[in-house]
Amino acid sequence: MPSKPRRTGHVRAQPLIAVRDVEASSRWYQEVLGCESGHGGPEYEMLLNNGELVLQLHAWDLDEHANLMGPDSAPRGHGVLLWFETTDFDACVDAARALKVEWVEAPHVNLNSRRWEFWVKDPDGYVVVVAAESRARRS
Secondary structure, rough: OOOOOOOOOOOOOOOEEEEHHHHHHHHHHHHHHOOOOOOOOOOEEEEEEEEEEEEEEEOOOOOOOOOOOOOOOOOOOOOEEEEEEOHHHHHHHHHHHHHOOOEEEEEEEOOOOOOEEEEEEEOOOOEEEEEEHHHHHHH
């Protein structure tokens, strides 16, 4: 089989999740991750960090997009982790604690990756992982 030519373009993830309340979810992610609104509104949101797209939020049952219909037709996010890397781990931990999030895994060092992590559920039940290099945590 002949080899394919090497691609030179760049790929960047731009995840989109469906949520029940776009504005409430936007506030939650802004608080936990320290990002900002790039669009805003009750139907769709673009969350940015330093001008770069981090996550998109979309209201359920709008525009008849495939897979964004019927929020109760399947478990949300089963098998999917929304994984974010930060250079300000302590601030993310403090924000999560202030929001009284549902913890899946408290802040810890992952022995395999040697990185700090915490796992929480967002307001819609999606599992969110926030990770940082071990040196990013001061305490």
